[in-house]
Amino acid sequence: MIDLRSDTVSRPTDAMRDVMANAEVGDDVFGDDPTVRALEGYVAELLGKEASVFVSSGTQSNLCALMAHCQRGDEYLVGAHAHTYMFEGGGAAVLGSIQPQTVPMLDSGMLDLDEARSAIKPDDAHFARTRLLCLENTTDGKVVGLEDLRAGRELVDEHNLGYHLDGARLWNAAVELAVSPSEIAAPFDTVSVCLSKGLGAPIGSVLTGSDPLIDEARKWRKMLGGAMRQVGLVAAAGKHAVENHIERLADDHRNAERLAEGLATIDGLIVDAQNTNMVFVSASRNIPDLEKRLLARGVITRWSGRSSRMVLHLDITPDDVDRALNLIEEELSR
Ligand SMILES: *Cc1c(COP(=O)(O)O)cnc(C)c1O
DSSP, rough: OEEETTTTTOOOOHHHHHHHOOOOOOOOOTTOOOHHHHHHHEEEEEETTTTTEEOOOOHHHHHHHHHHHOOOEEEEEEEEEEEHHHSSSHHHHHHHHHHHEEEBOOTTTBBOHHHHHHHHHSTTSSSSSEHHHOOOOBBBBBBOOHHHHEEEEEEEEHHHHOOOOOOTTHHHHHHHHHHHHHHHTTOOOOEEEEETTTTTSSOOOEEEEEEHHHHHHHHHHHHTTOOSSSSSSHHHHHHHHHHHSSSHHHHHHHHHHHHHHHHHHTEEEEEEEEEEEEEEESSSSSTTTTHHHHHHHHHEOEEHHHHHHEEEEEEEOOOHHHHHHHHHHHHOOO
C-alpha cells in the first residue's frame, strides 16, 4: 500500500525498533528515565533552549505550553485555521479556560500581524487579558520565514506577550530554509515539535523553552495525565528519529515535487500547491468513488469533495511516487 494521507502513517524503522528494545529506562515521573532525559536534553540543545519536556502528542504539547503561558481568563492570539485552534478539540478553552482570539492568516502562512496588533485587548476589566501569540511552522506545509518569525517577536515585546510556536513540522521548515532548527526556534519562548510526523517516530512530541516555563508545563502535563513511567522505550525511538531523520526530510520534499509534477500532467487534475512534503490537488470534474477506487489499487488517499492533500514521508520512495502516479492516471482515464 502507498499511504499518502499523512506523514503520521509511517511505521517505525528496524533501527528504531532496535533502539526501543534496548533502551535504558526508569520511572520518568521520578525523573529517573535516562533515555527520556537524554531526549529532552538533546532537543533542548538542538532548539537552543534551556529545557524541554517529552509529551505524548503535539496536542498535549501545545496545551501544556498554552497553560504554562496563560492563566484562567487570559487570551491567546492564534491563526484562524491554525491546528491549535481548529484541530485540538478547543482544549485551550475547555481545559485551560484560555480564550482564543483568532487572527486572519496570510497566503504565506504567517499571521496578519496588523490584525494581531489590533486584536490585543486594552488593560480594562471588560476584556480578557491578552497574554500570548501563537504561530505555526510549517502550516499546510508552508514555510514561514525567519523575518516573519522575528516580526512576531517585535510585536510580543511591544505588548509584553509570550510567544509560542507550534512547530509540529519545524524540521521541514529548517530543511527547506537550510537553517538550523535553533534559528527557527530562536524568537520564541516555547516551541513544540513532533517526533511522530516526518521524523517517523511512533509516538511523541517535545515542548522546549526556558526552565520556568518548562517546569510549569511539566506540572500541567502531570495534571493532563501525560506523565508516564518507563517511557524511555518510546523516547528512544524519538531520539533516534531526531538524530537520524531530519536531513532526509529533503527526500520527502523532492518526492512531493515529483508527485506534484506528475499529477499536473494527468488530465482531470489540477495541482493547487506543493509545499515542502505536501501536495494539494483537485479534480476538475466530479469523479465518483475516486478514494475507494484508488484504495482498491493500493493507493490510500483522503479526499474532501474534489480536493485532496497528499503527504510524503519516510515510507514513500520515488518508485512509490511513480507507481502512485500511474495508478491515479489509470483510474482517472477509466
Ligand atoms: C499534527 C499536528 C499537531 C498535533 O499533533 P498530534 O501529535 O497529532 O496531537 C499540532 N500542530 C500541527 C501543525 C500538526 O500538524
